[in-house]
Amino acid sequence: MPEILSPLSVLLLWAVLGYLLGSIPFGVVISKLMGLGDLRAIGSGNIGATNVLRTGNKAAAFGTLVLDGGKGAAAVLIARAFAGEDAAQLAGLAAFAGHCFPVWLGFRGGKGVATFLGLLLVLAWPVGLLACLTWLAAVALVRISSVGALAASALSPLWALVTGNGDTALLCALLAVLIWWRHKENIARLRAGTEANVGRDSRDKKAE
Structure with a gap:
């Protein structure tokens, strides 16, 4: 892990911001916007791209994949720019946790694979x-x-x-x-x- 240089208060701030960014349920949002129904009532009930694909809409699944990966990447990039590498790693971890346990969906989220890959690509x-x-x-x-x-x-x-x-x-x-x-x-x-x-x-x- 990187050397911890940021104050605890700064790290906690980026953890919270990373979590909130990661908890945006793009699969649910895209499915509703495209008239595909409630994703949580389809297939496995998972909010990730694999389950979106079960609706038969490849564009929706691709959009979910990109956005789920993108939110992990964004959390890392923003925290790195404003705080440093220690905050970037924590924000990435928090974004992953947000996807898996989103507060907006009763902490029932996805499995985090796209978010994992997205944050690693920029980290x-x-x-x-x-x-x-x-x-x-x-x-x-x-x-x-x-x-x-x-x-x-x-x-x-x-x-x-x-x-x-x-x-x-x-x-x-x-x-x-x-x-x-x-x-x-x-x-x-x-x-x-x-x-x-x-x-x-x-x-x-x-x-x-």
Whole structure:
């Protein structure tokens, strides 16, 4: 982790701002604006891009993916510009927590994968790029989105170390633990061989 230079009050401020930014439920907002209904009553009830895709609207899913990733990136960039690297990492973590536990939705949010990738791409772009490539490779190999998320998060601390971004390794490890915990139901289905494949209609399944 980076050297802590900012006062506690400054760090707390950026944690709160990062959380509020991360808690914006773009999937829910986009689905309503595009007349797709309440996303929480569709498929898995998740607010992320994977569940938006179950509405059949690829544009809405892509918009959700970009905005969910963008809010993680924005939290890091803004905190870095006004406070420093220590605040940037904390704001990124808080944005991730905001997506997973948004106050506006009774703390029932998404699984944070897009936000995770977005914040890593601006926090340490080599780590973010390798995490994205890991996700793509895993999904291309097994055609299961959750496997990509689990692989990308699990390997991110290693990518931080091998690319010379060791100060982000602890954050990557913490985010990986949270992502695996958020995917505990997916992991159970993977063990049972019932996890849905990418592109398969799984509106009635509790997939990611």
